[in-house]
Amino acid sequence: MTGSPLSEIDRPNSYIGRSVPRPNARRLVAGRGAYVDDLRLPRMAHVAFLRSPHAHARILAIHAEEARRAPGVIRVVTGRELAAHCTPWVGVLHHLKGLKSAPQHAMAVDRACWQGEPVCAVVARSRAEAEDAAALIRVDWEELPAVTDMETALDPATPVIHPDLGDNLAFRREHVGGDPDAAFADPEAVVVEATFHTGRHTGVCLEGRSILADWNPAEERLTVYQSTQAPHMMQTVFARHLGLREGQVRVVCKDVGGSYGIKVHVYPDEVATAALSKMLGRPVKFVADRIEGMVSDIHARDHRLRARAAVRRDGTLLAMEVDDLTGIGPYSVYPRTSAVEGNQVVNLCGGPYVLKGYRAKTTVVFQNKTPTCQYRAVGHPIATAVTEGLVDLAAEAIGMDPAEIRRRNLIPDDAYPCTSLSGMRFEALSHHKCLARLLEMMDYERLRAEQAELRKHGIHRGIGLACFIELTNPSPFMYGIGGARISAMDGATVRLDPDGSLAVASGVTEQGQGTEAILAQIAATAVGVPVERVRVVTGDTEVTPYGGGTWASRGAGIGGEAMLQAGLALKEGILAVAGAMLQARPETLDIRGGVVVDRASGAERLPLEELGRVVYFRGDTLPRDLPRELVATRHWTPKEYPFCFTNGAQASYLEVDVETGFVRLLGHWCVEDCGTVINPMLVEEQIRGGVVQGIGGALFEHCVYSPEGQLLSGSLADYLVPMSGEMPDIHVGHVETPTRESALGAKGAGEAGTAGAPAAVQNAINDALRPFGARVLAQPFTPARILAALGRI
Template sequence: MTQVPADRPIGRAMPRAAARRHAAGRGRFVDDIAPAGCLHIAFLRSPHAHARILSVDLSAALDLPGVVDAFDGPACAELCKPWIGTLDHFPGLRSPEQHALAVDVARWSGEPVAAVVATSRAIAEDALDLIEAEFEELPAVTDIEAALDPDSARIHADYDSNLAFRLDLTAGEPDAAFAGAAAIVERSFRFNRQTGVTLEPRSLLADFQPGTGELTVHHSTQTPYQMHDVYSRHFGIPEERVRVVAPDVGGSFGLKLHVYGEEMAAVAASIRTGRPVKFVADRYESFLTDIHLRDHRVHARMGVAADGEILAMEVDDATGIGPFSVYPRTSAVEGNQAIRLMGAPYRMQSYKGRLSVLFQNKAPTCQYRAVGHPIACMATEALVDAAAGALGLDPLDIRRRNVVPDDAYPYRTANGYMLEGLSHHACLEKLSALMDYDALRRDQAEARARGVHRGIGLAVFVEITNPGPAFYGVGGARISAQDGCTVKLEPSGGFSIAISITEQGQGTEAISAQIAADRLGVSPERISVVSGDTRTTPYGGATWASRGAGIGGVAVMKAAEAMRANLLGLAGTILQASPESLDIREGTIVDAQTGTERMSLAELGRILYFRPDTLPPGTHPLLTVSGHHVPQGYPFAFTNGIQASHVEVDPDTGLVELLGHWVVEDCGTIINPLLVDEQIRGGVVHGLGGALFEECNYSPEGQLLSTTLADYLVPLASEMPDIKIAHVATPTKTSPLGAKGVGEAGTAASGAALLNAVNDALSPFGAVLAETPLTPERVLRALGKV
């Protein structure tokens, strides 16, 4: 890690300012907001995975005392325009119009069909039982294999198949490379559905004011400006009359990026009633209707030379997305990134990939933490281990022979990504030392001699961060690639900053304060940060795809530098000194050469705010300064790293015990080492949970079976290993701050490292697992014991 002077805020390990407030129970989430006259909304949901809606009779529900309104899909559509989840830069991607509430046909079990608005949530739920709805059940298509079958029922009657999108990639000469390979390894993978389990469920409080035509929405979202645009366009309200506020948000991970029907219907309900309307999903509703993720069937093969050189990969990825491509970011991005990241860390230049994105009668899938990365990493790294086994090479050695050299950048991968500068070799060597790789291999051999089966798994990764305008803007999505910051000098000499990037617990506000403090010459404690309010903060893309520090942080830096220059100019006027001869240190304006104190910022603030009459004529103090930043040059700032997992597998029970996990990653300039490591550890737990425990199980008829935390398992702290982290720092040259993203690095490769570790432990039995999660039953099935 780059050493930073101890007196500089950037590079210092500092806790999140909000952590103490949350620990004291003083958070303010959507459900804590209770305006006078607030109503509550509940939803009648389709009991079938695929059904024609014949009738919905709301009369009895409307007669229940306490019920204020009830409406179905056609009535909601009179206020809320439908949406289509396609973008121009995915040519051929198709998805029909989607409504807030289903109109004519329901296409997954749990899709909202009608809504009841009442004075309490309990009354609204009671009224749902009084709705008489009649359905005609239709054939359901649930499996990916069935969706691929041209003879299967059509989820959308107007389409000729259940194919939403097809993409074919070819680079180099893959056929010739496979023909000349000394060994070819191949595997078929099944990556089963997961979902997000945020501490705070999806929540929204919509408040439409009939007198002024203004809409205010308090929303547990990570993208307030995206939703600001959505509400304006789909409800026909001018943007200047829409306000979206994201208060404290209890986790997002991408789950809260998307447009959900219930949330749009709650806004429609507030417009219909002229009163505030609140929707807070319960855990059952979350399992049914939150976006799902990672539903892939992948067949992949890899050709290698006799010396271990990786020559080519061929990948066929079929992914299920539910009945619609999710708006506005599309459900094609997950599969697109998966097949474009296959083999990304390696020098291989021949590649053939096919992606099939398929409709199903299940809940929609879309983008979630480390979009597509775990799929690409698990498939690639499992084949690298298989190739090492086929050639009798050590798994670490074959990676040393094949990763892109650290001095070979800029480098274009076989899949077309241009990489500015990564550090695979440096990370490999640091990981080997951090985990004491050779000692663990000796321990493994000794344990096997005693009948104890331990395994070591490695996974090299490349992570996409800091997406520029090409990510969405060129496809027509109104999702901002730029971010902004406004800095205001307070009379006391402190500063308030308003940022467009948002906070969901990862420390966005803390690092923004550090960056501003670093440039303004004060301590971070003198920086107050406001975020998440479209009325009071600059327009921006907010926080997703690990873009907070690398894009929003640069906006903070630019605004703070502009404010610094402005203040030094004003101080120079007062002190009759050139601005270049002055500096700001520890909240005081000093002589830049000697450090002699000339004036405190508090004194400067007093003069500028309360005695501007003492300034020279024509001097008009600029006390608020804004800055914006949009990434340019490379479409992304790629990061990289390597992870290792150490496990013990009991061949009699199929249980996997996690013994240790190591991460070495390179996210460029590190602003706050404590928060970076927190992000990596949290991401690792996310990845390990998905690889070991988490699965959305459906019946053949399309009924979700795992709708409680007794059925859908998530990792507990007691089950997680010690996670040791180290860093290599390669600052990106595309940003004056040098920071790349880090929020998804842990998730990108932890599952791949675990899969390889389990297969390494089971190698004496000839057992191979290629389906996640790695449940005890699947382990025993691989061993031939069930």
């Protein structure tokens, strides 16, 4: 690789930066997707799980005789029986110092620790028969006190969920940067403080978690078709806990019906399904239905944060302090752990701003609720809601416009590289460019004027801004250094076939983001072929290069760079052959539109299909010692920075009905910087989808528990998700600051929308409520909470 960073992607006929449609979309609109539940194998059986109805209870006995005799039943397996075939796990990472958790089994053995924990499995000919039989199982339970309130989880009077751990504390971290005490003591400082809550919510992938495990005793191989984001990680997990070598396990990931971080974790029922297939020697399928998904998919964002900020009257922000408390359920989720979200809050708060002092603490406690773990934009929406909430409180306290206080305090665009007070290293961000673009797109001044005018008529609108940083392209510093076998590296293979088309494979995966589309664009650009002639394979541990999969916005930045390098390597190989065939020096040639051309004149010299024909079928006509490698594989992993941080800004414009507490979203804007934009149309839909997920958490979504630990919002009639009617048009703008770490320059884009939307909505609602002296800081901002803040209920 030579030349300036952009030279290889900024060539004639480049597909980088073009909104080409996704190659797999045509199949999906025709109903020809292949999601796990669409797959059928000979002798396939179905498993249904009996789940704990209690938040915390001892299993005294399981009476399954009747279930065993029920029609269609193949096997009933208790947790204790399964434990002989499947080892437990502990969700800790060494670099999260002090993080502890208890061994977790695929099914509860003696005790269930949350409502929904799998207790007993019924394998039958059909799912309906399995469910019928599961209903016949009787369990003798001894109910135990449930720990549900995270505020009292560490009180001496509260029972300890795992007595071997000593207490209910999973993890605690405090970080101090600069001199917060001096900053808060500044004689000119105005101090604002508030308590924020983010509501526990979950991913609600439209396709439930799904797995079809097929143990073939004759081959001693396990093939797992799974709806997952990380096939290679799952290969390791199945091997490790079922007593196999990794090479005995193949994980195939066809179409995935939404994931957003939900499908990157190890789920007890999924591991149990694989173990059951091994026990029975036949394929076993499990698809989580909606109700069981609500109690068994990971939850997230159950946080209470006490926070304060110091600001001078001239608008200079001095310091921020955040004290975060989060409840994660009874186990830290394997293998990524449930401490990462709180840890991210510590890392990310205050991130966009120049501060003199910063102190942040997270306390992560166990409770008897569904386990929580990483969900889209891990920690970002929490940190941004707190940071941007504080900035608006500071602006209000000193009487400054919210846009102005941000302009005065955002890290200057020419200050990079730099390190935040939380220790995050920023290569190059563009806060001021993004904010300026945002204000221009939304016509901030006009909206302010409109807001003031409508106030006179009793219409209460609000404008909310949110600037944010976004962690993408993680290096081994995210998980690998903690001991998890989660790859931060990905490989790509590019092969020229005899017809001049490319077959490419990658370790990153597709869950609808458009991974396969951008990989095709990059390969087509690197080699110089029409994008229609590229076929992409992802999601199969047997045929793709090793890799981490798609999560933490790493697909384009890491998988894409590997593909670029592989494509360039293949091109070099092709041009070496072409040079011999054309009696020209390879460096005088190029490939454009699938044809080898003269680099200087562009004159067509040799179609790739002719080159392919000669190499594959008439190699006798080529010089004897000419290398003829038409396959290239390259790998890439970030090395310079632990994470590739990027940034953006969002705005919400909305109206609050002060009589009903209802919020009507009128418009939403997001300007983000994901470095090199490979496909603007795909990035824009990523951003919009992320924004709506963020809005969901801000306005609607809430896993509500009773004091006994019963989930009260377990159906989509009780747990509200954003639908099209309530959502606004979302306007997206791009600023491009490519990372210099890679030739492609791509940073991630998947978290940006979710990172900033709740803060923007929160600030807009409070902007609308300001004349009433009312304020809401506990998500979701439901009509009831808004009316309560207004003192009307």
